[in-house]
Amino acid sequence: MSFLHGKPLDPPAKSKVFTVVLDAGHGGHDPGNLGNGFKEKDIALNIVLEIGEMLEKNPSFKVVYTRKTDVFVDLKERGNIANKAKADLFISVHCNSHHSSAHGTETWVLGLNGNKYNMEVAKKENSVIYLEEDYEVNYAGYDINAPESLIGLTMMQEEYLDQSILLADAIQDNFENKLKRKNRGVKQNIFVVLLQTYMPSVLIETGFLTYKPEGQYLNSARGQREMAVSVTEAVFTYKNMVEGFVGDDFSFEVRKDDVGLNSATGGDIAESRDALLKDADHDVIFKVQIAASSKDLELQPFNFNGLSELSKEKAGAIYRYFYGATHSWEEVQGLQQTAAAKGFPSCFIVAYKNGEKMDLETAVKSIAN
Secondary structure: OEEEOOEEEOOOOOOOOEEEEEEEOOEOOEOOOOHHHOOHHHHHHHHHHHHHHHHOOOOOEEEEEOOOOOOOOOHHHHHHHHHHOOOOEEEEEEEEOOOOOOOOEEEEEEOOOOOHHHHHHHHHHHHHHHHOOOHHHHOOOOOOOOHHHHHHHHHHHHHHHHHHHHHHHHHHHHHHHOOOOOEEEEEEEOOHHHHOOOOOEEEEEEEEOOOHHHHHHHHOHHHHHHHHHHHHHHHHHHHHHHHHHHOOOOHHHHOHHHOOOOOOOOOEEOOHHHHOOOOOOOOEEEEEEEEEEOOOOOOOHHHOOOOOOEEEEEEOOEEEEEEEEEOOHHHHHHHHHHHHHOOOOOOEEEEEEOOEEEOHHHHHHHHHO
């Protein structure tokens, strides 16, 4: 059995289609913010349609839209659409505004943070409920000035928080590293549209329309296309990381370029790696990778089905976990069999030289010479 963040999970079926619900914020009689004359509802819709078009080209994805035209959709209904679709991800796209020269991207997940700015953003996005018919019934007892009053409801979705953060991190990394946008981080607060969903969910603020250079960029075809590409690539990264971890195939970890992760070079490598090897006469080290996770797990046998001799490293948004360390090719094959018998059937052997990850075939040949 595999596990995610220390919790046992059944491996997903390989044939399962990955369903993504795309939500363009605002619409219809709700224009969203109009910083510098730009329309949030139009920009958000254009970005969403671009994301959807790219995802739909891959048969492993199914895309569901909360709106594909300039219409108003209740926040509650947006969540209902995602829940009925039994979505694997919910992504809501917005544009930000502020009275200052603030600029940059930020991605939100459901949670509670008392930060004043966070509260302002949540109140602004949640105020849409007052444009809905029967909002008194749909959101009885909800006070946008005190979203913490609904913190109890978020407990039902707590199991999705780690996955939501994983996606949010991938989105923000792409915005910063590929588009060179200012990264304002991954943040938490209670957004009504996220509160309605029961799957990993994020709300993306693609930038500030009130900051004219950023507004012009987001209002352009180029800017919308680039933002859409970054989000789409983040969805692929997320899918690879999650399915690679809980499924039967870790091959995405070997093909590091496929998910935009760095190799071990520069990563935070656990000190226990050196402690596992006493012989410094060899420079090729073989280890067995048993897991990958966005969470920093304690290197204790109870977290890894009883295995000891553990080490880890951080690469990009995830931690990689290893069992054993040896200079012997024969010995590491035995370690792999042990790990597989302990519940890690998808584990695989990796090689390092002088602290850097190297091609496995090259490593084996080097010790044979």
